[in-house]
Amino acid sequence: MERSPTSSSCQHALLARSPVGHVSVCPECGVVHLSLDCLSLRLELTAFQALAQMLSQAKQRLDSRQTGGSHVRNSPGHALH
Known part of the structure; x- marks a missing residue:
């Protein structure tokens, strides 16, 4: 029997906690499984890598704003939802 990417018989290997x-x-x-409190995402490896890169870029920008003394504002181009 071939396993689908969302098979419940997946054997998960923990990468980080x-x-x-x-x-x-x-x-x-x-398939990479990302579990956050009551949210669970199943992502293909390339999608997970793209998400990780985007989050890393966002973190770098937040860090640079904090060290620069400015704060993230809810303004055009800087909306927080």
Whole structure:
């Protein structure tokens, strides 16, 4: 029987854990599972890598604003939802 990317029989290998959630991967199907409190996402590896890159870029921008003395504002181009 072939496993689908969302198969409940996936064997998860833990990649990282923190107080906000955890990230695991199924070595057989290659799907990355991102679990945050009551939110769970299943992502193909390339989608997870793109998400990680986007979050890293956002963190760098937030960090540079904090060290520069400015704060993130809810203005055009800087909306927080």
